[in-house]
Amino acid sequence: MTLEILRSDLLGEVPHGFFTRRGGASSGVFAGLNCGTGSSDQCEAVATNRARVAEAMGGPLHGVHQVHSAEVVVVDGAEQTPRPKADAMVTTRPGAVLTILTADCQPVLFHDPEAGVIGAAHAGWKGALGGVLEATVDAMVRLGAQRDRIRAAIGPSISQRAYEVGPEFLDTFLAEDDEAMRFFANGQDGRYQFDLVGYGLHRLRRAGVEAEWTGHCTYSDPARFYSYRRTTHAGEADYGRLISAIRL
Structure with a gap:
């Protein structure tokens, strides 16, 4: 099956893509293009999937050991082994393919076309609240980008209607960001529906970046x-990871 790659018009002609699970070699609960080396999927299947992505992107893949942080790595050579613990990458290196793995969290790809700077970030609720999106923008600026030229696209992520949270979750956000209340809608039995993508767009735009989902x-x-x-709701033992990528 052919790979399915979603793209954003906002990012223009820079090679990039949010890969769906279609076109992969994995089976069972991982059926499709599972690119998560930390999953319990067969190593050979994951390697095959990642090789297909590398071929589609035209270069070797760079990634990080994602830990829901605001840490950003500058990619200026071969991929580090072991992968550094971080949740975003930036580079000016031609041919470098930056990748992020997600399975509900926001995959965010960045580009300043004039400066030749790209970035990629993994932004779940912890990372978004902790400032990983702004940290990625700051790192790009240090490499020569300008905020008003940076474009950011958020790929497939969990939507508000599917993201039910408890009151303690809301309290955590309000303790850190008094503008966060508008991203919570009333749910059932005293719970809330959180708009993760809306919150991500808010943080990006507040940082001076044009962004879309x-x-x-x-x-x-x-x-x-x-x-x-x-x-989790289905009671399955594990899950696959989607990959998003961008290359200069």
Whole structure:
């Protein structure tokens, strides 16, 4: 099956893509393009999937050991082994392919076309609240980018209608960001629905960056996307990871 790659018009002609699960070699609960080396999928299948992505992107893949932080790595050579613990990468190196793995969290790809700087960030609720998006923008600026030229696209992520949280979750956000209340809608039994993507767009735009979401919900489309929350609700043992990539 052919790989399915979603793209953002906002990022223009820079090679990039939010890969769905279609076109991969994995089977079972991982069926499709599972690129998560930390999953319990067969190593050979994951390696095959990642090789297909590398071929589609035209270069070797760079990644980090994602830990829901605001840490950003500058890619200026071969991929580090072991992968550094971080949740974003930036580079000016031609041919470098920056990748992020997600399964409900926001994959965010960045580009300043004039400066020749790209970035990629993994922004779940912890990372977004902790400032990983702003940290990525700051790192790009240090490499020569300008905020008003940076464009950012958020790929497939869990949507508000599928993201139910408790009152303690809301309290955590309000303790750190008094503008966050508008991203919570009332749910059932005293719970709330959190708009992760809306919050990500808010943080990006507040940082001076033009941004958009591709409009795809990971939870609601099992044929195309992996979802940690959907897997949890289904009682499955593990889940696949989607990959998003950008190359200079």
